[in-house]
């Protein structure tokens with residue numbers, strides 16, 4: 028397969044927290060335009076896997092490539108290669124991330140949240156950043172909330188602002204870590220709707236989720252993780268319709 | 284009109300006569316002078332101490348072992364010894380040490396020495412206040428900043444520190460008041476600030492009221508400061 032078609036490529040990645048072996052020899056890839064959903068019981072290492080992609084955590088060994096560029100490379104315990112910090116930051120800004128608890132900047136308005144990073148990281152001028160910011164807020168249905176502070180927005184609105192904020196850096200890939208898990212049930216739909224729209228627009232997405240309906244409808248591929256390993260992956264039909272491993276069957280039975 | 288006020292204040296004016304019957308006007312101007320010195324000491328040392336304290340706080344939370352240790356030792360020393368002694372060390376011990384080692388005299392202006400000692404002392408306390416403020420911000424804020432491609436410095440200056448301001452103001456206000464009162468300690472190296480002026484007047488004239496007037500002026504200044512800081516706190520936490 029053409030190497031450049033891999034937006035994310037993870038090779039033999041292990042991650043330890045002290046003695047705790049959290050990721051066990053993970054091999055994993057996401058192709059351009061693909062929507063991959065990661066499912067699995069809590070504590071199985073899903074968040075850690077996402078966080079290793081944009082350096083919120085450092086891997087213990089293995090290799091991580093983003094869009095063909097190596098962003099983390101370690102063999103054994105020692106750094107095999109020093110990675111250029113500024114290059115890593117640059118690569119990481121091409122990975123947007125949406126968090127379970129939104130993590131909006133509370134001291135900035137909705138528009139301020141969306142324009143901050145482009146202005147200080149990319150040095151976009153204010154007018155241009157705001158113009159684009161307004162388009163993004165519009166695309167998540169929140170143009171009327173431009174001047175509201177996060178504390179005055181509902182959870183669903185906050186998460187939609189967070190998606191717009193991630194999009195403002197023109198990421199090549201969007202990572203979602205359980206984006207609807209902290210929401211009241213009636214607010215889940217509006218966020219999933221925005222994510223669906225993004226998926227259909229051709230965005231490359233990696234989504235950790237417990238929303239099996241979303242995974243079934245939107246994912247190109249579903250990955251099941253348990254206890255730090257990828258146990259099974261396949262199309263939604265394969266994963267939900269014809270699970271092979273015992274652990275996946277048990278997991279699906281529990282989530283029904 | 285203001286003009287009327289001025290006329291009243293003129294020598295021979297009613298207000299002046301009233302004031303003079305109570306405390307004569309030379310005493311008023313002595314108090315005014317002392318108050319100005321106290322304010323100068325407070326504002327300058329707080330301003331410089333804030334900058335130094337912020338740098339020390341950043342050192343305390345950095346991952347660099349050396350920075351961490353050096354700043355920890357700094358805070359340990361300056362919070363663990365009396366301010367009075369620190370003032371003496373800066374003004375007296377350092378020039379004497381310099382003399383011993385180099386054989387040359389070193390003259391330090393007492394006002395400079397006072398500012399310097401107050402600054403060093405308040406920086407240690409402020410560093411702990413700032414550190415606590417920064418650590419009180421949810422870790423998710425730094426993560427979100429990093430995920431958006433910000434550097435550590437950008438995340439600190441644009442995201443973390445602005446949010447910690449409103450949380451830091453109450454303890455900062457406390458420290459400001461402490462320093463305001465502790466400027467009186469600089470009288471030991473001959474600074475004639477409010478306390479020293481009052482004590483000189485009291486012992487010179489035998490008028491016990493001088494001491495209470497000084498207390499009243501301190502109380503007035505600390506009350507105003509508290510009021511101003513609480514206003515600022517409200518303003519900076521508008522978004523919550």
Ligand SMILES: Nc1ncnc2c1ncn2[C@@H]1O[C@H](COP(=O)(O)OP(=O)(O)O)[C@@H](O)[C@H]1O
Pocket residue numbers: 044047049067068069070071072073074075076
């Ligand atoms: N910073 C950390 N320090 C120590 N252990 C951690 C840390 N982050 C996660 N873990 C542990 O790693 C395991 C995987 O966590 P996580 O990746 O959050 O799982 P998931 O997202 O699938 O629920 C869990 O056992 C968790 O307790």
Ligand SMILES: [Mg+2]
Pocket residue numbers: 073074075204205
């Ligand atoms: Mg998780």
